[in-house]
Amino acid sequence: MTTVATPPAAVETLAPKRKPRQKTGPGSIFKYLLALIFLIIVLMPMYVLIVTSFKSGADIGVTSQWNLPETWTLASWEKAWNVLRPSFIRTFELAVPVAIISSLIGAANGFVLSRWRFPGADVVFTLILFGMFIPYQAVMIPLREIVTTLGIPPGITTLVFVHCVYGIPICTLIFRNYYATTVPEELIEAARVDGAGLLRTFGRIILPISIPGFVVTIIWQFTSAWNDYLFAIFLSNTRNGPITIALNALAGAQSPDYAASMAGALITSLPTLLVYVLLGRWFIGGLMAGSVKS
Structure with a gap:
């Protein structure tokens, strides 16, 4: 049996190349x-x-x-919690429905605008996106007049409606980009061949693979609704409003308790922090999924 010698050049080619060691310089x-x-x-x-x-109180000073x-x-934490507890629960009743409803509407809009090219689709998409560039301050007084004229009572229900409407443009943009760049056209065609209509395709096929998009929109909408103060001050009050109103009342008293205010600020920020900790690992991935074609 003859042994064929391997040339030295081939041995060097087959050998794994070591990564050059990075030098830690002054830069x-x-x-x-x-x-x-x-x-x-x-x-x-x-x-x-x-x-x-x-x-x-005796330890607090400049x-x-x-x-x-x-x-x-923990006295300040107990005081802050007793003041913020009712509004804390109401804010969950605001932020959770806003995140879910606006995400579902945005997903439906994004699917239709990305896969169903009806006449005027680009105009409709442009008009929806126009809502992103309307500042809150420009619509506060007209919005308050509309709510008063229609007899809608101020509170969480009104805020849910307003935040869902304002969240539709950004959710539509995120899902439209996601479906247009990530979901293959062959998947839609296969569902169409199997006899699935638009709604069935969306509910049975598109929604289950839309988790990255939902993570982005839910984080965005939950945080926006939870931290909102401008809509809350116009469309609610301390008795039926979210936690930002109660925190402002706690910190804005004539003799403010700074320790309780600091504890209240930490309590208020805790839910959004937990949302980012639990879902943050998918947030960037969801954003990038709708930005680059595969």
């Missing part, structure tokens, strides 16, 4: 140092917020804002 050290400085600057207000929320509490107490 890299400077970038990491600069990032660390920016991180500290960003986290400084959060440090003051958390530390102050555990202080008693000169002692960076100091740790001499006595750690």
